[in-house]
Amino acid sequence: MNRRPVFLLTVLAFGFAFFYVPILSMIIYSFNRSRLATVWGGFSLDWYGKLFHNRQIIDAALLSLEIALVSATLATILGTMAGIALARFRHFRGRTLFSGFITAPLIMPEVITGISMLMLFILMANWIGWPEKRGFMTVTIAHITFSMTYVATIVQARLSSTDHSVEEAAMDLGAKPWQVLRDVTLPIIAPAIGSGWLLALTISLDDVVISSFTTGPGSTTLPILIWSKVKLGVTPDINALASLIILIVTVAVIAAGVIMARADRKREADIQRAIKDNG
Amino acid sequence: MMEERARQAEDGAGFIRIENVSKSFGSFKAVDEVSLSISKGELFALLGGSGCGKTTLLRMLAGFETPDAGRIFIDGQDMAGVAPYDRPVNMMFQSYALFPHMTVEGNIGYGLKYEAMSDAERKDRVREMLELVQLTPLAGRKPHQISGGQRQRVALARALARQPKLLLLDEPLGALDKKLREHTQFELMNIQYKTGVTFVVVTHDQEEAMTLANRIAVMDKGVVRQIGSPTEIYENPKSRFVADFIGSINRFAAAIVYVKDGIAVLDCAELGQPLQARAEDGFEPGMRVTAAVRPEKITISRERPEAGNVLSAVVHDLGYFGKDSLYRLQLPTGKMISASVVNTRRAGENERIAQWDDAVFLAFDPASVILLRD
Numbered sequence A: 001m002n003r004r005p006v007f008l009l010t011v012l013a014f015g016f017a018f019f020y021v022p023i024l025s026m027i028i029y030s031f032n033r034s035r036l037a038t039v040w041g042g043f044s045l046d047w048y049g050k051l052f053h054n055r056q057i058i059d060a061a062l063l064s065l066e067i068a069l070v071s072a073t074l075a076t077i078l079g080t081m082a083g084i085a086l087a088r089f090r091h092f093r094g095r096t097l098f099s100g101f102i103t104a105p106l107i108m109p110e111v112i113t114g115i116s117m118l119m120l121f122i123l124m125a126n127w128i129g130w131p132e133k134r135g136f137m138t139v140t141i142a143h144i145t146f147s148m149t150y151v152a153t154i155v156q157a158r159l160s161s162t163d164h165s166v167e168e169a170a171m172d173l174g175a176k177p178w179q180v181l182r183d184v185t186l187p188i189i190a191p192a193i194g195s196g197w198l199l200a201l202t203i204s205l206d207d208v209v210i211s212s213f214t215t216g217p218g219s220t221t222l223p224i225l226i227w228s229k230v231k232l233g234v235t236p237d238i239n240a241l242a243s244l245i246i247l248i249v250t251v252a253v254i255a256a257g258v259i260m261a262r263a264d265r266k267r268e269a270d271i272q273r274a275i276k277d278n279g
Numbered sequence B: 001m002m003e004e005r006a007r008q009a010e011d012g013a014g015f016i017r018i019e020n021v022s023k024s025f026g027s028f029k030a031v032d033e034v035s036l037s038i039s040k041g042e043l044f045a046l047l048g049g050s051g052c053g054k055t056t057l058l059r060m061l062a063g064f065e066t067p068d069a070g071r072i073f074i075d076g077q078d079m080a081g082v083a084p085y086d087r088p089v090n091m092m093f094q095s096y097a098l099f100p101h102m103t104v105e106g107n108i109g110y111g112l113k114y115e116a117m118s119d120a121e122r123k124d125r126v127r128e129m130l131e132l133v134q135l136t137p138l139a140g141r142k143p144h145q146i147s148g149g150q151r152q153r154v155a156l157a158r159a160l161a162r163q164p165k166l167l168l169l170d171e172p173l174g175a176l177d178k179k180l181r182e183h184t185q186f187e188l189m190n191i192q193y194k195t196g197v198t199f200v201v202v203t204h205d206q207e208e209a210m211t212l213a214n215r216i217a218v219m220d221k222g223v224v225r226q227i228g229s230p231t232e233i234y235e236n237p238k239s240r241f242v243a244d245f246i247g248s249i250n251r252f253a254a255a256i257v258y259v260k261d262g263i264a265v266l267d268c269a270e271l272g273q274p275l276q277a278r279a280e281d282g283f284e285p286g287m288r289v290t291a292a293v294r295p296e297k298i299t300i301s302r303e304r305p306e307a308g309n310v311l312s313a314v315v316h317d318l319g320y321f322g323k324d325s326l327y328r329l330q331l332p333t334g335k336m337i338s339a340s341v342v343n344t345r346r347a348g349e350n351e352r353i354a355q356w357d358d359a360v361f362l363a364f365d366p367a368s369v370i371l372l373r374d
């Protein structure tokens, strides 16, 4: 009787350990005074200080962030439109083809996507003279094409599972199609759009493969930089950088949670007040 | 209230006209050559089994489906090519379709958002509607924070807020439990009377249709089988389908032997004896017909009674339902007949008119027999 929970707990503990011990050790070693990543040389904040004076890393981080914000936002707009088209317009010419095109990048190996993007940019540069050089613009475009498919899939799934009659009801009540979209459809799928944006952001932020293919000299994103540095050995400054990223992510997740909980409480309070006021 | 409604109905005959409307999905005919005329202020019911095309007909009135053939007029205006948002029609959806992100108040007020009216008027109308459906205390709640019956009322108020010429209700009480349903039926009738709006209610529940509506169209496989008042439909069904669909009924295959003084005498093998029935014009000797009698028109007695039709039978089974009891009786020919008896007296189990295996007499009037052409 008692054996199974113990067994399950052990498995669970190992699972967590497998996931979190490396992260924990990385954070600990980011405070290591020693230059060697694997030898403990006492506590120090040096690496963090150096990080903030390393222009190369700061530039790469800013570039990554910029690409991620721009590409996630545009991908969300395009992906949302595609998702709505797929979920709501059941019959239009070329729907199957469109649907295939939307989902193809999801299953295509990243290397292939990267190479084909690179080819496209080179050919375009030869024929129409644009893009003159690869960098921010080309990486952003590549990220948009890639991540909009995720957004489209999420939005389509959400919309397919919501009752279409809610939108019909709005139209029945006098709203024109675009007003229905604004008043009803978009608010209902807002959470899906939000998570689509977050997903697009993270995909862009940690992409190495496609970025490497489509970027050019002078435009190194953070993941590419880390990747190239690690090839020369794991150094404490990379540990410090990664620890900072973890810190930012943790704070963001907690903040989002707190904000949502607060909104929930506020809504509950509103309802309570409404009941008191009227009854 | 009933007379008032009838008077209103006379003033606006043909307020809604559906003329030979058909709609197919692929090769499947969902609505087939339907013609209906509904008067202003009427509470009209579309009654039929699942999949018979009720919702499709309603959606064509609302403008969500385009008829393949035929025309629809509302208050004299041809609806062809008129978008749903431009029609003087509002619909209460089968699933209510409330906006989940808006409050009760927001839901009810949504239809006024694109109407030309001042903010004050809008506020007044919403308040009025909230009062009409008694939801004022819940104005600030979201749909997921109220009960099913309350949601139903929000949907009704939302559809009424624009003061449509025609309100379409798709199974408005379908999601409610039996008790609440009965209560809401009267509330719905009351609201219809107060507002004077023409209601078209879709339902598959014949009792609901009979309680609510002043006229009913019985549909089957996309075709309207009969239109009439609840009494007409129940007492004078014109086809076997309608007779069977509305309530329960005993049917016998028979042939008319002769007709005298408006009473037809029928030869009926299943009864093992002749049957008398009141015959309208058009029933001639020699015709093969179906004779039908509703269970509550048959009386059960121990002594042989005086009546147009008397049969002897044996109690095969009986069921007690509180206000009435249903008897299943077997004739000497083996044919089974249902008869229901209203329990007018308070009586114990041993004091019933008849028990299992008792021999009894069944009697019914010739006027109670419905003759249906085969």
Ligand SMILES: Nc1ncnc2c1ncn2[C@@H]1O[C@H](COP(=O)(O)OP(=O)(O)OP(=O)(O)O)[C@@H](O)[C@H]1O
Residues within 6 Å of the ligand: B025, B030, B048, B049, B050, B051, B052, B053, B054, B055, B056, B057, B204
């Ligand atoms: N969009 C559609 N595409 C294909 N077939 C449809 C469509 N809408 C309805 N049908 C078919 O048309 C028939 C009538 O449907 P409808 O929804 O009008 O039935 P109903 O009378 O409202 O039934 P219920 O009581 O179950 O709601 C059904 O057989 C249904 O399968």
Ligand SMILES: [Mg+2]
Residues within 6 Å of the ligand: B054, B055, B056, B094, B170
């Ligand atoms: Mg239906």
